[in-house]
Amino acid sequence: MNSLVDRQENDPFAPKLKVEPTDIWVEQTDLPNPYDLTEFLTITAVDQQGHDLTDAVLLNLRGIDYQTVGDYPVTVSVTDSVANMSFAQLTVHVVPPEESDDDDTAQVDYDQENEDDKTSKESLSKQAEAVANGDQPVTQATVKRHQRKKQRLGDHQTWLTKLKTRRRLRKEEKQQRKLTNQKEARPARPVAQVWAEEDRAWTEYKNQLSLREAERQVEKEEQRRKKAAKKRKQQARQKGDSSSATIRSVERKAAEPVVAPSSTEPKAASAKLSKQTVPQKQKGRSANHSKKNYPEERRLKRLFKAVVITIIILLFLAIYLLLTGS
Incomplete structure (x- = not known):
């Protein structure tokens, strides 16, 4: 209190x-x-x-x-x-x-x-x-006093009742207006239709994720094959293997199509995987370089090196003789 x-x-x-x-x-x-x-x-x-x-x-x-x-x-x-x-x-x-x-x-x-x-x-x-x-x-005075209180409280109660009624009507009108605006903005749809649209959207989203993952795997596989082919070509050149068959086999492996990583991926991904990769054009010697021309070229290089070395030795010898003779 x-x-x-x-x-x-x-x-x-x-x-x-x-x-x-x-x-x-x-x-x-x-x-x-x-x-x-x-x-x-x-x-x-x-x-x-x-x-x-x-x-x-x-x-x-x-x-x-x-x-x-x-x-x-x-x-x-x-x-x-x-x-x-x-x-x-x-x-x-x-x-x-x-x-x-x-x-x-x-x-x-x-x-x-x-x-x-x-x-x-x-x-x-x-x-x-x-x-x-x-x-x-x-007592008589108490009764009169209570009657006056009851009359005053009755008037106050009537006022409260009217006030509550006005508030309730205003609240109902506001709710009705809100419902009307919602109906005008978006008509009601069956629940089954809403669920079907949500399932369809979720399926499309999963397919898009699978397609992106498949594309990334294809790109990685192509890069790996290109690197492997380039490495094999370098090794073949270092070993001196002039066989055109070896070079053609390397080119054939590089030109092979990339196979899809799994059969469960979407059709769009498998269709893209079926495209063949075009091999890059070789630099340096052509693929038709014959077996006979390649050893002859090596012999010419060796002969050129021997001539150059001989000339250098003769020059040093001449300079030495000039210095000692004087």
Whole structure:
């Protein structure tokens, strides 16, 4: 309760509620709810516009037991026309009769009778019902006050009902407008059709991935074959093998088509794999270089080297003779 009171102090929209005094001493009694606490209290309640809310003040008396000595908290609340609430708290001290001689203690007058014949069965039943509900004693003034509260609360309840109705209608209209916009933007389709389109799109995506993977494997295989053919040609030249058959076999291997890595790949990939690779043109000697011409060329090279070496030796010898003769 203290947290609610502290919270309303920081609420700029809460109505202002002031209750004095905050402590009431009453005499212990066996009578059902014998006190009208509003007679001992001075309650001031106004909203933010300055309108009087005294008739809308409610006291929660459910926790008071006048037959048992003790201290009982009482909550006082007030609600304005827009459902803003404020709370206050007071304490009712129930003291035994021997301690109720003080002037500040409210005492029970057992000889006093209410205007509605307090001893009648009907009056007793009403008071018993009032005690069960935690209300104050049923008197003519209490009835009039409750009627005024009921009328005010009834008007407030009508206003709340209209407000909730307007909000509900506005929310339904907003939802209906949203549904209408969705239907106009995209017409509804059967669930089976949506699933079929999703499956088709997923299958196409997997086929594209398989095709790309197959193309990469084909490119790698072609590069590997070209490198192997080039290496075999270099080895054949280094060994001096002038056989045209060997060269033609190397060219034939390089010109062989690349076979697909697996038969489970898409038809598009297998169709592309069936294309034959065109061998590159050989550099240097032609493929028709004969067996006879190649050894003759080697002999000419050797003879040329021998002549050059002989000339160099003769030059060194002539220079030596000139130097020594002088």
